[in-house]
Amino acid sequence: xxxxxxxxxxxxxxxxxxxxxxxxxxxxxxxxxxxxxxxxxxxxxxxxxxxxxxxxxxxxxxxxxxxxxxxxxxxxxxxxxxxxxxxxxxxxxxxxxxxxxxxxxxxxxxxxxxxxxxxxxxxxxxxxxxxxxxxxxxxxxxxxxxxxxxxxxxxxxxxxxxxxxxxxxxxxxxxxxxxxxxxxxxxxxxxxxxxxxxxxxxxxxxxxxxxxxxxxxxxxxxxxxxxxxxxxxxxxxxxxxxxxxxxxxxxxxxxxxxxxxxxxxxxxxxxxxxxxxxxxxxxxxxxxxxxxxxxxxxxxxxxxxxxxxxxxxxxxxxxxxxxxxxxxxxxxxxxxxxxxxxxxxxxxxxxxxxxxxxxxxxxxxxxxxxxxxxxxxxxxxxxxxxxxxxxxxxxxxxxxxxxxxxx
Amino acid sequence: xxxxxxxxxxxxxxxxxxxxxxxxxxxxxxxxxxxxxxxxxxxxxxxxxxxxxxxxxxxxxxxxxxxxxxxxxxxxxxxxxxxxxxxxxxxxxxxxxxxxxxxxxxxxxxxxxxxxxxxxxxxxxxxxxxxxxxxxxxxxxxxxxxxxxxxxxxxxxxxxxxxxxxxxxxxxxxxxxxxxxxxxxxxxxxxxxxxxxxxxxxxxxxxxxxxxxxxxxxxxxxxxxxxxxx
Numbered sequence: 078x079x080x081x082x083x084x085x086x087x088x089x090x091x092x093x094x095x096x097x098x099x100x101x102x103x104x105x106x107x108x109x110x111x112x113x114x115x116x117x118x119x120x121x122x123x124x125x126x127x128x129x130x131x132x133x134x135x136x137x138x139x140x141x142x143x144x145x146x147x148x149x150x151x152x153x154x155x156x157x158x159x160x161x162x163x164x165x166x167x168x169x170x171x172x173x174x175x176x177x178x179x180x181x182x183x184x185x186x187x188x189x190x191x192x193x194x195x196x197x198x199x200x201x202x203x204x205x206x207x208x209x210x211x212x213x214x215x216x217x218x219x220x221x222x223x224x225x226x227x228x229x230x231x232x233x234x235x236x237x238x239x240x241x242x243x244x245x246x247x248x249x250x251x252x253x254x255x256x257x258x259x260x261x262x263x264x265x266x267x268x269x270x271x272x273x274x275x276x277x278x279x280x281x282x283x284x285x286x287x288x289x290x291x292x293x294x295x296x297x298x299x300x301x302x303x304x305x306x307x308x309x310x311x312x313x314x315x316x317x318x319x320x321x322x323x324x325x326x327x328x329x330x331x332x333x334x335x336x337x338x339x340x341x342x343x344x345x346x347x348x349x350x351x352x353x354x355x356x357x358x359x360x361x362x363x364x365x366x367x368x369x370x371x372x373x374x375x376x377x378x379x380x381x382x383x384x385x386x387x388x389x390x391x392x393x394x395x396x397x398x399x400x401x402x403x404x405x406x407x408x409x410x411x412x413x414x415x416x417x418x419x420x421x422x423x424x425x426x427x428x429x430x431x432x433x434x435x436x437x438x439x440x441x442x443x444x445x446x447x448x449x450x451x452x453x454x455x456x457x458x459x460x461x462x463x464x465x466x467x468x469x470x471x472x473x474x475x476x477x478x479x480x481x482x483x484x
Numbered sequence: 485x486x487x488x489x490x491x492x493x494x495x496x497x498x499x500x501x502x503x504x505x506x507x508x509x510x511x512x513x514x515x516x517x518x519x520x521x522x523x524x525x526x527x528x529x530x531x532x533x534x535x536x537x538x539x540x541x542x543x544x545x546x547x548x549x550x551x552x553x554x555x556x557x558x559x560x561x562x563x564x565x566x567x568x569x570x571x572x573x574x575x576x577x578x579x580x581x582x583x584x585x586x587x588x589x590x591x592x593x594x595x596x597x598x599x600x601x602x603x604x605x606x607x608x609x610x611x612x613x614x615x616x617x618x619x620x621x622x623x624x625x626x627x628x629x630x631x632x633x634x635x636x637x638x639x640x641x642x643x644x645x646x647x648x649x650x651x652x653x654x655x656x657x658x659x660x661x662x663x664x665x666x667x668x669x670x671x672x673x674x675x676x677x678x679x680x681x682x683x684x685x686x687x688x689x690x691x692x693x694x695x696x697x698x699x700x701x702x703x704x705x706x707x708x709x710x711x712x713x714x
Contacts, residue, residue: 090584192548378580381541381571382594382641385562477541481580 080388081395088395091368098364099400105360106404107411109353114412114450117346118443119423126441128335134274135197135304136331137176137207137300138309141316142324146297147331152181152253155295162319167301171312174206175301178301179286183250185279189236194234194279196248198286200222207300209270211282217242217266226285227265231275235267242267248279253292260289326332354457357401358464365397365468376472377480390473397465405458409450419443487514488552488648488681489538493548496533496704507533508544509704515649520675520682522692525701529686532653538683539651540564541570548575552648554591569597573680575652579634581626587637588622589615591644598645612640615677616670632663636670640655652684656691670695 092099141163146154158177159167166174175198183196199222203460205211215232228246230238240246242264249259262281269275303312309327316325329336369376376389423441496508507530515521523531536542540550540556549556551571556564568574581590591609600608613622615635626634635655642650652671656664672694675682684691692698697711 078601080597087526087584094584197635359710374580375582378582380565381539381574381576381580383567383572383597385565387562478536481576 102364107358107408110408122441122443141299166319176203176207186247187240189239198283213268215269223283225282229280233275369472376479380477386473390469394470399460401461488517489515490550493547497545521697522695529701530704573647573650577654649681
């Protein structure tokens with residue numbers, strides 16, 4: 078401890094012998110750390126937005142279906158409105174929101190066009206926090222409740238059908254008994270979402286949809302969300318216990334592609350971290366080696382004066398601890414300030430059409446996760462110091478006489 | 485006077501490819517406490533090698549150095565570092581001060597490593613810098629001092645921890661005549677004041693004239709070892 082207290086200020090002074098080199102090293106470390114943390118928060122905001130967007134499209138975090146529905150999404154594969162143990166689990170604090178739906182492939186017809194769609198009967202209040210439809214209205218009015226027999230069309234679908242709010246359309250499909258049924262309905266609202274969603278989904282109240290399909294009291298699916306930071310697997314396990322005859326699937330199973338892209342983005346963040354870290358390490362090792370070879374004579378002198386070899390190594394390591402620590406601090410501070418400055422949201426502005434297409438929101442909200450922030454700092458600092466071991470060992474191995482003969 | 489330092493049959497060989505160079509060929513010599521000794525000889529005679537082996541900076545190929553009853557050949561690298569820190573002072577031809585430390589800090593550095601408290605350290609460095617005539621320059625860094633002043637700081641540093649021996653390798657080689665005279669007078673005075681044995685490797689006749697005992701090395705062997713009458 079005594080030696081450390083002597084060598085710490087000694088190392089600090091040595092660090093500033095070559096101010097230019099020290100500033101360059103500081104810059105490399107600080108920019109590296111800043112880019113890792115700031116870039117990470119933006120990419121993560123993008124990735125999370127894409128995932129949330131995708132989940133909110135219609136998938137949610139998990140769904141319950143009748144067995145076979147996922148292979149053949151037809152009204153024949155339906156199940157009864159939940160009661161008893163399943164209802165208790167769905168209404169427990171481990172689930173933040175859940176929405177019952179009935180959905181079936183159908184045909185929609187306007188005066189001008191006939192197109193395939195998916196008819197979805199919903200309870201609009203329950204869709205809040207579960208799917209996009211709760212806040213996607215762009216024209217007209219939303220569904221009042223699950224008894225509302227009006228329909229909501231996607232903006233693009235309305236355009237293709239050449240219809241608008243207030244006009245009537247005809248829906249045709251097979252009912253629960255396999256018979257062809259059709260009914261007229263008034264378009265009460267137009268919603269805006271991803272183009273593929275706008276083309277695909279037509280929403281109406283759950284009750285009128287059940288009646289239309291002759292499926293009173295039946296559902297095609299229940300979509301659910303959990304509170305933030307809640308691990309999904311235990312929730313799925315509880316649901317499977319509560320409804321052993323239903324097919325309970327998480328989002329990774331329902332949308333493997335989306336999950337895969339999210340995981341790939343996470344992987345990219347780590348690749349970026351390692352690329353930047355390698356750059357930092359090269360910078361640190363180079364500078365430390367230069368500093369060591371410039372001071373070869375001095376290391377010989379220190380040994381002659383009674384420095385133990387370990388103290389020489391410790392001195393060089395302390396220089397690395399200080400310069401990397403300082404650089405990491407500066408980089409982390411700027412990253413924090415950058416993310417704070419962007420925390421009110423990065424508007425994708427003119428890219429909004431592209432954003433819709435990619436399924437991300439139009440405003441990204443970068444944030445720094447405290448645990449991840451500190452772990453990144455500690456890992457970069459720690460690994461950076463480890464890379465300085467090599468130059469430090471070189472310095473400790475100098476032969477005192479040979480070292481003092483060098484210029 | 486008891487012998488503070490004994491060199492027993494020191495042999496040092498350097499291998500350069502297939503060639504073996506013998507820098508020391510069986511040097512047998514002892515030094516008493518408080519002696520002021522000069523070692524001279526032509527270039528390549530082994531003066532510096534002898535000094536380095538005595539200072540435990542190099543290991544002999546054969547033979548041993550006994551410092552105050554301790555065989556240096558038996559010591560580990562770390563123990564030898566501790567011996568240099570506590571028992572040996574060095575003065576080099578090229579001053580070799582630590583550039584980031586002031587004159588006072590250079591003197592105090594070894595005391596600091598020895599664990600001497602700050603008050604004692606400051607007092608000791610002030611006393612030594614006064615002795616070497618550098619009052620008022622204690623806060624200057626080596627780059628702000630002349631060659632002669634730097635060498636005086638190096639002498640003060642060498643004596644800071646009251647070492648048993650002080651080894652000086654060509655201490656006047658980089659100094660002008662005036663500074664050389666002043667440094668020699670200073671070393672003589674400090675030799676009398678302290679109990680340290682001072683061993684100087686030199687070509688300089690003035691240095692030899694200041695020492696009571698003079699050893700001449702030729703081809704790695706002691707040619708003469710003379711002590712002037714008191």
